[in-house]
Amino acid sequence: MSNNSSVGLADTVGLHLPMLRRYARALTGNQTSGDRYALAALETVLAEPALIAEATDAKVALFNVFHMVWASSGAPVGQADNRLSAAAQAHMADLTPNSREALLLHFVEGFTAEQIGAIMQTDAEEALGLINMALREMTGTVSGRIMVIEDEAIIAMDIIAIVEAMGHQVTGVARTRKEAVALAKSDMPDLILADIHLADSSSGIDAVNDILAGFDHIPVIFITAFPERLLTGERPEPAFLINKPYSEEQVRSSVSQAMFFASTETLMESESN
Structure with a gap:
């Protein structure tokens, strides 16, 4: 060659x-x-x-x-x-x-x-x-509690509608890094859906890192217009990424995948019944 x-x-x-x-x-x-x-x-x-x-x-x-x-x-x-x-x-x-x-x-x-x-x-x-x-x-096999980190109200409402239609419960929506950490502490989720750029110019990545420092094994799905920026191979990278603009099917399939891999107590309870 x-x-x-x-x-x-x-x-x-x-x-x-x-x-x-x-x-x-x-x-x-x-x-x-x-x-x-x-x-x-x-x-x-x-x-x-x-x-x-x-x-x-x-x-x-x-x-x-x-x-x-x-x-x-x-x-x-x-x-x-x-x-x-x-x-x-x-x-x-x-x-x-x-x-x-x-x-x-x-x-x-x-x-x-x-x-x-x-x-x-x-x-x-x-x-x-x-x-x-x-x-x-x-779809619907594993249900859980989902936290949304998103500063755009319309997008947050759309994400909530999608995941609730799948049978999941939304614990709340955070618009900033500080709000996200406080929400996670007050009501720990089974999964986090996070935007990268937040309302006060803080980072969704930093917010997630703060949360994961206190809670182990919470799966995270990042939503970004530039997924390649998180796939550099130079640092720990997220397993689940959704492109912006996203489709309903992208959210549904990624949430299902994340729930299957990380699981939740809901899954354990369903298996014991």
């Missing part, structure tokens, strides 16, 4: 790598595990550059390589780090194979059914079937 070809391949892969890493960590529920599979996909590309260089759609080809690696490993989730996440992962074993992958590829990563078919080596009809199956199996 010539130097120019190598540079071209590196640029192409680099363009799509942040989104591949986001997808990988959403699948595994763990940054370390997600990056491990993303790295394995990159190593495969380096060994066989034609997989990307000769493809008509480089992004689809890169995700297809990832899926070949993912499937060959048995499509595992990240290592459970507490009894709640272990229960959630055991619960996920009952899901239809490949349905979760199709759901994320469509609603979070924005691929069409045809593209998902190419990525997962099936057809568009099967891809649509998997997406619909995931929606049926995951």
Whole structure:
């Protein structure tokens, strides 16, 4: 391969790598595990550059390589780090194979059914079937209490409507870092949906870090217009990211994924009944 070809391949892969890493960590529920599979996909590309260089759609080809690696490993989730996440992962074993992958590829990563078919080596009809199956199996299976950190009232109201329609309870809405920390202390949530830029120019990331310093194992979904800024590989990164402007389906699928991985006491109670 010539130097120019190598540079071209590196640029192409680099363009799509942040989104591949986001997808990988959403699948595994763990940054370390997600990056491990993303790295394995990159190593495969380096060994066989034609997989990307000769493809008509480089992004689809890169995700297809990832899926070949993912499937060959048995499509595992990240290592459970507490009894709640272990229960959630055991619960996920009952899901239809490949349905979760199709759901994320469509609603979070924005691929069409045809593209998902190419990525997962099936057809568009099967891809649509998997997406619909995931929606049926995951929505409403795990319910919990959700805290919203968002300074725009209209967006906050929209998010509340979406998650309440899924069967979750909203503990409240915080517009600033200070409000967010106070709300979490007064009413601890099972999950946090957080914007990045808040009303007083404070940071949703800082607010979440303050909250997590006092409460372990609360899953967080960040909502941002610039997800690539949080996927640099230079610091701890969130497992769940939603692009702004978002769709209802993105919120629903991300909340379902986060609830499955982090679980809640609600899940434990439902399993004991």
